[in-house]
Amino acid sequence: MSVFLNGRFTPDAEATISVFDRGFVFGDGVYELVPVYSRKPFRLDDHLRRLQASLDEIRLANPYAIDEWRELILQLIALQDFADQSVYIQVTRGVAPRDHPFPKGVSPTVFVFAQPLVTASAELKRTGVCAVTAVDNRWSRCNIKAISLLANILLRQQAVDVGCAETLLLREGWLTEGAASNIFVVKNGVLLAPPPSNLILTGITYDVVLELAAAHGIPHEVRAISEAEVRSADELWMTSSTREIMAIVTLDGVAVGAGVPGPLAQRMDALYQTFKQQVMRA
Numbered sequence: 001m002s003v004f005l006n007g008r009f010t011p012d013a014e015a016t017i018s019v020f021d022r023g024f025v026f027g028d029g030v031y032e033l034v035p036v037y038s039r040k041p042f043r044l045d046d047h048l049r050r051l052q053a054s055l056d057e058i059r060l061a062n063p064y065a066i067d068e069w070r071e072l073i074l075q076l077i078a079l080q081d082f083a084d085q086s087v088y089i090q091v092t093r094g095v096a097p098r099d100h101p102f103p104k105g106v107s108p109t110v111f112v113f114a115q116p117l118v119t120a121s122a123e124l125k126r127t128g129v130c131a132v133t134a135v136d137n138r139w140s141r142c143n144i145k146a147i148s149l150l151a152n153i154l155l156r157q158q159a160v161d162v163g164c165a166e167t168l169l170l171r172e173g174w175l176t177e178g179a180a181s182n183i184f185v186v187k188n189g190v191l192l193a194p195p196p197s198n199l200i201l202t203g204i205t206y207d208v209v210l211e212l213a214a215a216h217g218i219p220h221e222v223r224a225i226s227e228a229e230v231r232s233a234d235e236l237w238m239t240s241s242t243r244e245i246m247a248i249v250t251l252d253g254v255a256v257g258a259g260v261p262g263p264l265a266q267r268m269d270a271l272y273q274t275f276k277q278q279v280m281r282a
């Protein structure tokens with residue numbers, strides 16, 4: 001597999017970085033994950049905008065202009081021998097002796113690789129998945145797509161430990177997001193989404209879902225959602241670039257609505273799949 005590291009395309013086995021990279025030592029960096037369908041990156045400019053926003057938040061200059069990013073990502077996609085890919089982009093504050101302050105005169109480390117894109121199987125879409133809840137004990141800058149994902153990993157593992165797909169996070173009684181996804185609630189035919197803030201990572205999929213809801217006249221509200229509303233939802237969905245729109249049918253062992261993927265989840269998934277096809281053909 002060819003990867004991109006610090007300005008060069010190279011076989012993955014030959015791509016090496018210093019053990020003093022601040023990404024390795026401190027988790028001092030940010031990342032993006034771009035789904036690629038039939039070699040066409042989905043919403044690339046949105047991902048690059050969010051990368052810029054993350055870099056701005058951690059005060060790290062973007063090593064490339066948007067056109068340079070686009071070019072190198074397209075080159076990397078072309079080098080792979082599989083068509084549906086998930087392209088991972090990571091930028092760290094570079095290599096320096098271990099000390100907290102930002103090092104001076106150090107180039108960031110840029111690492112980009114592609115792996116085969118694995119989306120949900122038809123069977124999983126048919127059955128839906130289970131989820132658990134946990135207190136959102138992450139920091140208050142969750143809008144940064146930071147590589148330091150320890151809190152998310154520990155929270156997600158709580159779901160994995162009981163055979164579930166995701167952990168829904170509640171902060172002071174309000175829904176924030178999933179450990180690795182955004183969460184939507186359906187109640188009485190209205191699609192509800194927590195508002196963008198420093199307490200969630202606003203997903204590219206989240207944006208697409210709200211655009212599709214607006215375009216197709218699906219009633220929707222972006223507003224704070226209480227734990228009580230989550231627990232009495234008719235439908236719950238998790239969304240992300242790799243999981244797309246996935247219905248949650250059991251929460252903490254209790255059925256969500258009828259305990260099967262709801263009609264709005266199925267409709268939104270169909271709209272999303274059609275939208276993807278249009279983008280691929282464009």
Ligand SMILES: Cc1ncc(COP(=O)(O)O)c(C=O)c1O
Nearest residue numbers: 180181182201203204205240241
């Ligand atoms: C914490 C968190 N929130 C939301 C998302 C969804 O973002 P996107 O739809 O851009 O994949 C992710 C995706 O990895 C995530 O890790």
